[in-house]
Every structure is written in structure tokens, then in C-alpha cells.
Amino acid sequence: MGDMDSLYSKKVMEHFKNPRNVGEIENPDGIGHVGNPVCGDIMELYIKVNNGTIVDAKFKTFGCGAAIATSSMVTEMVKGKSVEEALEISNRAVAEALGGLPPIKMHCSVLAEEALKSAIDDYLNKSKGR
Amino acid sequence: MGDMDSLYSKKVMEHFKNPRNVGEIENPDGIGHVGNPVCGDIMELYIKVNNGTIVDAKFKTFGCGAAIATSSMVTEMVKGKSVEEALEISNRAVAEALGGLPPIKMHCSVLAEEALKSAIDDYLNKSKGR
Amino acid sequence: MKRIYLDYAATTPTHPEVVKAMLPYFTDAFGNPSSLYSYGQESKGAIEKARVEVAKLIGARDEEIVFTSGGTGADNFAIKGVAFANENKGNHLITSSIEHYAVIEASKFLGKKGFKVTYLPVDEYGLVDPGDVKKAITNKTILISVMHANNEMGTIEPIAEIGKIASEEGIPFHVDAVQTVGHIPVDVNGLEVNLLSMSGHKLYGPKGVGALYIRKGTKLVPFMHGGDQERSRRAGTENVPGIVGFGKAAEIAQQEVDKEAEHLSYLRDKFIKGILRQIDHAHLNGHPSRRLPNNVNVSVDFVEGESMLLNLDLEGICTSTGSACSSSSLEPSHVLLAMGFSHEKAHGSLRLTLGKWTTDQEIERVLEVLPKIVANLRSMSPLLKSNI
């Protein structure tokens, strides 16, 4: 949990305050859309792929502090990685990169992982179709 | 209850601190012996009667503050009274004369009344016998 | 950065006068009220003085007040105490679907123990219909429990009407008045209640102390067994400083409640108007007029509550939300859902509750900051695109 006097770690708050890669990518190579209003978190993740490498990633998120921070972090983590490498990114890795998440917020990191997988799936399906 | 910050009224404490008529009367005209160790209060009340008037009264008491104070008060109250008048003294009257007793201590005034009645009974029995 | 505290419904600061009243009872007059020596009886006297003040605040007699560890303690005591004392009479309880967790969870516990509980619905404003109460009553009903005002969206329930029904039917009526005592006038006789819960820290008293009003003749099982404190209804060495503090808070409330309610209602309405004017697609939650003087609760479309709350916190502004993310259950507020809100709208709620020390300036500052925060969050919301 990092700092005792705060729900979130410094790193989470930093990404929450200044989220990286907010927005949409025009003509993305893959889109991941996960979550639903019932659970309170919705993430959209866009990727741009060039020669098997993720060259850009952006997100839009409706959700709590952890949801926004994990979205921001996962987009940072995938940039420059190959698609295969990106598929290896686990929710734990995202949470750890953020200096940890409170137990009840771990599901946000799961959502971030799912958003990424879903965007990559979308990309792989599309490239097959071509 | 009198003073809010004390279990007992000022008057009770006064009689407890300086109990009147402690002791035994030699050759008493009546003795009342009430209470028992189980309940924690034992009173002995001695009276001297002259021409139907109680001219002296003394007590010995094992018991709590209220037991000692009611013993003291009842001996004060009977002195100078006729036997008939003394029989009219109720436990309430003793408690009132003391400025009241806490509810859980009212039984002590009952004991004092009983001690008095018992001493008068003893006197009446003895005088009948004569 | 100066802090702007707008979460008075969650807890209030302890009034400085209250702290001052409490202090001697820690180190100087620390005697145990059960002790016989005068030093213990002083503590006892202090407790009884506090009892008188708390009783006065709600029009009760002092022997009808039992001190507890807080609002949750009072609610648990009332609900379980009446249920277990009346098992031979029946096993049916009536409550509402918007009660505080203390009432809901105590009722659910009883549900597992063989009791049947009816959770009454509410309308879009959060109001319970007294007609529904009447209809729910069976010959097995042993308790009706409806809160005086809801802690989330501030709706004030028709307690007097429900009290009348309960009293006509001879069914004990419990009211969770944790949010109203000290904030609006409360009179246990006017409301015809048998049991009423209060909590010190909601009215500028200390945390860890509360009280249950128990109308004379109401049967209930003691909450804690042990010594004969609180007429054997709640055993345990009394929290003397806490009780003294609660008493002082009750005393202050008697003097200030009317003026404070008036002032806060004015600030509240100004605040609500300001928010609705400055933020599109924002809605007031709860009843527009039957409402706690200090409660502002809005839903902001396309934006999640905790993310607003955290951004406000970064500006030093303390608020609350009914969003799922604020609870470990990950369920959004049961209150907003009971009012028929969509999950989305429930997740987007923000509660701002005012208090004794709230100023015009503080509200203006929020009105300046909040629209920017909302705009920023909306710019990253995937909901907006598809909905506007």
C-alpha cells in the first residue's frame, strides 16, 4: 500500500494525476473494450502496431483512481514492446510497476491486463483477415 | 440522593461519621436483634423505658454506611417518645430524616425499623411477664 | 493548502468546547463511576448530567437514555435486542431498503437466525411510503425500523406518520436518527418512536460514544452482559470522557440547532444551484425539499465518483461517493440502487455535506474547482463519446 496515510501509493497517485496516453488513436490496429457500468470500471485501449511492435497506445477510462492509473501504466508498459512481449504483461506486473495496489483494487489491474489482451486479440484477428 | 457526587446524603454521612448512641445499655428494658451475616447487616438495638417513655436507646451495628446511619438515626428518633409513638416510626420516616437513601439501601431503613419493633416487642413481652 | 472539509455526514470534528469538557475526566476525575468513594461518584454525577442533556435534546426522560459505543452499537442493540426479546411473539421485522449498514446487516444477521425481514422499497427521492409500512404488517411483526434521514442523499422520511401506524398497531418502532439528532429538531414523543439511535461524532461530539433512547416499557435484551452499568442494559465501565463530551455536544446542539439548520439550508441550496448551473448533465439526488439542511448529493454523468473524490482531495477538498469503488464489496450504494438509479449513475454520485464551520468561500472554491475536474475526467471517459 506504500504510504500508510494514503489509500494509494505515490506512483498510483502520480499516474492518476497525470495519466499518460489519454485519448483515442485514429485508425488503430487494435481496440480493447472491457468492463461494464455495473462493476463501475470501463476501459478502452487502442494500439498502433508496426512490424509486430506496439508503437503507440492510448486509453479512455471511466473508473476509480486505480482504474485510471492502471490504464495509464499499461499503455506506458506496452509501448515499444513486441506483440508477443506485450502478451506476457500480467496484472501483477502492472500493479507492481505502480508500487502496489490495495487488495480491493487489484481487480483494476486485472481489467487493464484484459484490455490489453483484448486489444491485441483484435489486432491479431484483423491482421489474419487481411 | 441529595448530593449528586456522593452515594449518600450529607445527613447520612454525618451520622455515619459521628454515630449517636453507639454501645450497649446495661440492663436494658428491651433488646432488638435483627439481620444476619448472609445479608451483610446486623443490628442490635437497646432501649431503656421509663413510665412508657423511651428514655435511652443505644445500638451496635455491623454493616454498611446506611446501616450505621439508620441505626444512629433511629436511636435519636425514639428517645423521649412513648412506646406507642415509637411503634409508629416507619422505615420511610428514618430514611427521610436522613435526607433520603439510595434505592438499593432502603433495606437498611427497613432493618432499623425492624430492630426498633423487635426491641419494643421484647420490652412489651418482658413487662407482660412481670 | 487549506483543507475544505465537506464530509460532515461521515464525521464531524469534535467541538473545542466538547474537548475542554472531556479533558478533566482523563487524568483528574478519572474515578470509576461504579466505585463507592466520592471520587468515583463524581464520575457518576458527570455521566448523569450528560444523560440529562442528551435526553433534553430529543424530548426524552433521562432514564430512557442508554449510552452505547456509537450509532452502530445503538442500532445493533435496538434491532437485535427487540428481536430476541420478542421471539415468542413473532419473527417478522419491517425495515427499509435504504437503511444504514448497521441496520441492514443486523437485520440480515437476524434473517439467518430464522427471522423474516421485509425491506420496504423507496421512491425515486428515497422516500418510504407509510402505506407500504401498513401493508407489510402481519400478526407476527415485532419491530419496525425506519431511519429518520438518510446519510447518503439526505432525504427525511415520514417518521411521524409511520410512528402513528406503529403505535396504533402496538408494534415497537425504532428510528435511526444518527443523521438528524443535533441537526434538525427531534422529538421522540411527536414522532411516536420507542427506540431511537444517536451517535456522538455526528454532532460535534467524540467518536466511540452514542446512545439509544428506549421508551419506558419497551422490552429488549441487554446488549452487553456484565456489571450493572446503564441499569444492566449495557454493561461495561462507562466511557466517562466520551459520555461527558456527548453531553456537552447535546447541550451546544440545543442552543444552536435552529440557527444552524437555517444557515446550512441556505448554503446547501446555493451550492446545489451552483453545481447544476455550472456542470451539464449533473443531477440532484434525493428529495429537493424534504432534505437534511447540510446534504448535497449529485450525480455527474460519464464520470466515476471516486475519481472525482480523489481529484477533489488533491485540492484539499474532502467529500464522499456512493460509487462501488469506495466500498470493499465493489457494489455501488444500495441506497442509490434502491432509488432506481442505473449502476452508471450510482457510480457517478458525489456527496458534499456541510457543517458548523462551512463558509461561503469554501463553497465558492468547490464551484470553481469541480467543473474543471469533471471536464478533465470527461475528456478521458469512454462513455461520453457514445452518449452525447
Place this chain on the structure above:
Amino acid sequence: MKRIYLDYAATTPTHPEVVKAMLPYFTDAFGNPSSLYSYGQESKGAIEKARVEVAKLIGARDEEIVFTSGGTGADNFAIKGVAFANENKGNHLITSSIEHYAVIEASKFLGKKGFKVTYLPVDEYGLVDPGDVKKAITNKTILISVMHANNEMGTIEPIAEIGKIASEEGIPFHVDAVQTVGHIPVDVNGLEVNLLSMSGHKLYGPKGVGALYIRKGTKLVPFMHGGDQERSRRAGTENVPGIVGFGKAAEIAQQEVDKEAEHLSYLRDKFIKGILRQIDHAHLNGHPSRRLPNNVNVSVDFVEGESMLLNLDLEGICTSTGSACSSSSLEPSHVLLAMGFSHEKAHGSLRLTLGKWTTDQEIERVLEVLPKIVANLRSMSPLLKSNI
């Protein structure tokens, strides 16, 4: 007249350092620990810090500590919580006949709810025989509860031996350690206990706060239902200042317990010797050596306890008695009766309990005053004549 406080077992003054630690949490850091903003999380942090200190004091892990409203709250939670959680396994409880009312009355309540309770006897010193515990166990036994040290006559029970038996039989073992924690070393692992009750105001912390140690894996029903405070085991807004104070008291105790116990044992023994030397027909109650360092309990023949107590009070000396008159039940101490005392002797008991600030001079003053009081009361005792 300077007051001489010799009733530390009833309650202790709150340590000035403890009050100092609590103060900021009333008015400055007053946030609700359940609130998400940093201001609420500060309070949460303060609670967790206190939890660590309390855990350390008894060799527990911090997640095994649940804060309560005091010792009675902890005892009720443990006894009822375990009983109701294990109804399907059995309905038999074992406890002793000298427990604090909190345990006795909670057990009696369960007795009325269909549980069977064995109240173990004690010997003339107040000791429970571990062999009796073993013999009392049946295949329906779901809880054993024996206090660590008795609050009246200070006898320290063979808890480790009983703990061993309980653990061999796989039966949850609860220990009321309200009188020992902070006064003698307590180690939940050495003692093999599953549940252990503590109370803040008995170790220089504030009144209205206590804790229950719950060994990981111990099944028990939550004590108060509501919010998810204290891992949903005891709901209700936390008494933040109280908990912080308890934590501080635990911290101080860790540093001072050994030295204090040594010093008090010395004073105690001197005190006992003095009383027995100066007053004929006075007897020490309780065990001569297996005894709390601060406990002096004597019976003075032919004299009633409350009358001694009141006379001492008039001299500014605060003490306690097991006499009937001290309780609203008018029954003398169940503890002394269980030890085989006659009613008379039980009525004549006087408890003097020492603490951190007790001085040699204070004890000397009592040794000067008490014999005179006894002589005076004996002069008006009707028992003396017939007995000497």
C-alpha cells in the same frame, strides 16, 4: 487533603502521554478512517499504528487484534461470538466460578439460550485446577474461558497449563486478561490462547476502548453488524482518539511493565505485612505468591467492608470491597464465596490495588489510618462481643 488512589484495578488514570497522543485526533486529524481522501486515511494510519503496538504487547500479529469498546465488549464478543459460530458442533462451555461479571453474565445469557455451562470451582486461593478443566471437557465442548488473573483477589491462574489442554483437545480457549495485560508479561503463543480480552482503562489508557485478540482461524460471529470496519468483525466508526490512546498506553507498557511489576510487588508485600501486623484478625485473601503485583486483598473480622471503605474515603483514600453493600444485588462477591469464604468474611473484605504512581508514603499513611478505623468500627460491632 491529598487523595490517595488505591483502586487501580477498578480503573487507572489516563497517562498524560496518552492524553497528549489522543488530543490531535479530536479536532485536527478527526477524519473518518473509512473515508477515501488522504485526511481520512491519516486516521486509518493512526489506528493501524495503535494496532501494531497492542499486538506487540501480547506477542500477536496486528491483524489478529480487533478493537472493542472495552473489556466487557471484548468478553461478550468472544463468548457469544464463539458460541453462536459453533452451535452446530456443540453447546457446552466451560468457565470458572470466579470470572468477571462480563464473562459470567454472558455465559448465563447463553445458558438461557440452550447452551450448557460448567462453572469450575476454585480452591481457597482462587485457583482453578487444570485437571478439572480436562475432566469437564465433553465432545460437545466448544469453548473454554478462564481469566488470566482475578480482578478481586489477584490470583494468577495456570493459563499455560489450561491452554495446553485446550489446544490438545482442539477447543477454542478464551482468556480474560483485562487485569494482566500491561501489568505482567502476556504472550498469546506461550499461553496457547485463541482469544484474549484487554481493556484500555486498566493500563493507563482511556475508558471506552479495549481489544480482543483473535488467533487466525478462530471462528466467531461478528459482534456488531454494519460497515466493514475491523475486517467486518466489529462494525462502527472507530473510536480513533481512544484507539490511539490505547496504542500509546500499550507502547508505554512494553517499556515499563517489568520494572513496574517488580516495584509494585515490593510495595504490595510490604503493605500486606504491615496490615497483618497492625490489625488483629485480619487475613490475606487470594494466593500469597501467584498474585498480581499490585493487588492487596484482606478480610478484617467483625467489620463490614463498605464501612471501612467509606471511612477511608473520608480520609481521601480510594479502595474497593467485595461486600454485598457495594453491589445492587446485595450479594457479597461471588469470587470470595467461590473460594469458600463465609458470608461474614466476604462482607469484611477490602481491596487495595496499587499502580504506577503509588508511593511508600501513601502506603504508610494507610497503615496509620486503617487500624484506627477498624478499631472504631469494631467498637460498634455486635459481632465482636460474641466472637472474641
